[in-house]
Amino acid sequence: MAQLFPPSSNSIVKAAFAAGALVLCLAVWVAYRVERTTYFTKAGVACEQPVPFSHKHHVSGLGIDCRYCHVSAEDSSFAGLPPTRTCMTCHSQVWTQAQMLAAVRRSAETGQAIAWTRVDRLPDYVYFDHSIHVRKGVACQTCHGRVQRMPLTWRGYPFPFHMKDCLACHRHPERFPREDAELARLSRGFPPGERGHAAALAEHVRLLTDCYTCHR
Ligand code: HEC
Ligand code: HEC
Ligand code: HEC
Ligand code: HEC
Ligand code: HEC
Structure with missing residues (x-):
């Protein structure tokens, strides 16, 4: 049978396929990088809220501890958002007429919780627990940035x-x-006498990279 294409066309087709595959990989890689940029992750982008609550004002300005409002961070898997009555301990006394706080007063009157927009959220298939991290001395700011x-x-x-x-x-x-002394020591490395402890900890931490730790 007469050949329709010269033998060299075979390698042209191969080259075309290879180029196509390369472009596809590049596109996937670019999409992956873009998806990880702050535009999509929303890192550093302020969330719209029903009340313009300022951590800067309440934490840095007034010196209120994180755990005054996020009471369960130390004892449970959730840090929790404060109920309206936490706000009203002060705002039934100060700034009682402020327009900015209208939604807070309404919530206190009706008993309906303020619908805060969630800032940090993991997919449902990930297991996370605040208490273990907070008790081990991992600072809130290590994960949440300088909220204050x-x-x-x-x-x-x-x-x-x-x-x-x-x-x-x-x-x-x-x-x-980390905040605690244990970490201060960790970060300086283990003195020779504590190799056993280091090995035990290394072993423990290795276990925490098993899929089951976070996907149960
Ligand atoms: C320990 C007391 C205290 C608590 C608790 C408190 N606030 Fe305030 N808040 C203040 C004071 C004082 C001001 C006025 C700050 C200023 O201008 O000096 C203020 C101001 C505000 C303002 C005006 C904007 C600003 O930041 O200046 C908003 C909005 C606000 N608070 C919302 C809330 C909400 C919502 C809660 C509950 C989650 C809350 N506050 C809990 C004391 C408190
Ligand atoms: C006076 C009460 C108050 C104090 C004190 C406070 N917070 Fe909050 N926090 C709130 C309120 C109300 C919200 C919900 C509105 C918002 O996201 O700004 C919130 C939201 C957050 C969120 C986002 C949660 C989410 O996923 O929606 C983080 C993270 C957080 N706080 C961390 C901290 C840390 C860390 C500190 C201490 C440095 C702190 N907060 C101190 C009241 C408080
Ligand atoms: C090891 C990282 C880490 C540390 C440390 C940490 N958080 Fe979180 N926090 C998260 C993650 C991840 C989420 C999202 C949880 C989810 O969606 O299930 C979250 C969610 C929150 C929320 C939203 C409500 C909730 O409970 O899901 C608040 C409020 C909050 N953190 C406050 C704090 C405060 C206050 C501290 C310090 C006392 C703290 N966090 C320490 C990682 C951390
Ligand atoms: C800055 C350090 C740090 C970060 C970031 C961090 N962890 Fe951890 N995590 C720890 C430490 C420390 C422990 C406790 C280890 C131990 O038991 O000694 C831990 C333990 C855990 C455990 C075990 C809890 C249990 O009940 O056994 C889970 C689950 C976990 N982390 C999930 C997460 C997830 C999900 C994230 C990301 C959203 C995360 N961690 C981010 C330091 C961290
Ligand atoms: C320390 C906690 C942790 C451990 C350990 C962990 N994962 Fe994840 N994994 C996460 C978190 C958090 C996400 C959500 C990522 C996001 O939303 O972008 C996730 C997402 C995923 C996804 C969805 C796709 C993605 O990458 O976003 C897959 C698949 C996955 N994990 C598989 C695994 C496998 C397989 C292992 C064991 C080798 C594992 N994970 C171990 C925390 C963990």
Whole structure:
């Protein structure tokens, strides 16, 4: 049979396919990078809220502790958002007429909770627990950024909570600042006498990178 195409066309087709595959990979890679930019992760972008609540004002200005409002961060998996009565302990006394607080007063009258827009949210298939982190001395700011400086709350740097961000610390917790003495020691490395402890901890942390730790 007469050949319709010269033999060289075979390699042209192959080259075309290879180029196509390359372009496709590049496109997927670009899409992946873009999806991880702050435009999509919303890190650093302030959320619209029904009340313009300012952490900057209440934490840095007035010196209120995080746990005064997020009471369960230390004892349960949820940090929790404060009920309206927490706000009213002060706002039944101060700024009682402020327009900005109208929604807070309405909520106190009707008993209907303020519908805060959630800032940080993991997909349902991820298990997370605040208490274990807080009790081990991981600072709120390590995961949420400098909340005390935020006039409106945004997703804090450096954690938009992708899997790799959780794993970065679970693999190398010594690289992340913690509040307690244990960490101070960890971050300086283990003295020779404490190798046993280091090995035990390394083993424990390795376990925390098992899929089951976060996907149960
Ligand atoms: C310990 C007392 C206290 C608590 C609790 C408190 N506030 Fe305030 N808040 C203040 C004071 C004082 C001001 C006035 C700040 C100023 O201008 O000096 C204020 C101001 C505000 C303002 C005006 C905007 C601003 O930040 O200046 C809003 C809105 C507000 N608070 C919302 C809330 C909400 C919502 C809660 C509950 C989650 C709450 N506050 C809990 C004391 C408190
Ligand atoms: C006076 C009460 C109050 C104090 C004190 C306070 N918060 Fe909040 N926090 C709120 C309220 C109200 C919201 C919901 C509105 C918003 O997102 O700004 C909130 C939201 C948040 C969120 C976003 C939660 C989400 O997913 O929607 C984080 C994270 C947070 N707070 C961390 C902190 C940290 C860290 C501190 C201490 C440095 C702190 N808060 C102190 C009242 C408080
Ligand atoms: C190890 C990282 C980490 C630390 C430390 C941490 N958080 Fe969170 N926080 C998260 C993650 C992840 C979420 C989203 C949870 C979800 O959607 O299930 C979250 C959610 C929240 C929320 C929204 C309500 C809720 O409970 O889901 C608040 C408020 C909050 N954190 C406050 C705090 C405060 C206050 C501290 C310090 C006492 C703190 N966090 C420490 C990672 C952390
Ligand atoms: C800055 C460090 C740090 C970050 C970031 C961090 N973790 Fe952890 N995590 C820890 C430490 C420390 C422990 C406790 C280890 C131990 O038991 O000694 C822990 C323990 C856990 C546990 C085990 C709880 C249990 O009941 O056994 C889970 C689940 C977990 N982390 C999920 C997450 C998820 C999901 C994220 C990301 C959203 C995350 N962690 C981010 C440091 C971190
Ligand atoms: C320390 C906690 C943690 C561990 C351990 C962990 N994951 Fe995840 N994983 C997450 C978080 C958080 C997300 C959500 C990421 C997001 O929303 O972008 C996630 C998302 C995923 C997804 C959805 C796609 C993606 O990447 O966003 C897959 C698939 C997945 N994990 C598989 C695994 C497997 C397989 C393992 C074991 C090798 C594992 N994970 C271990 C925290 C963890």
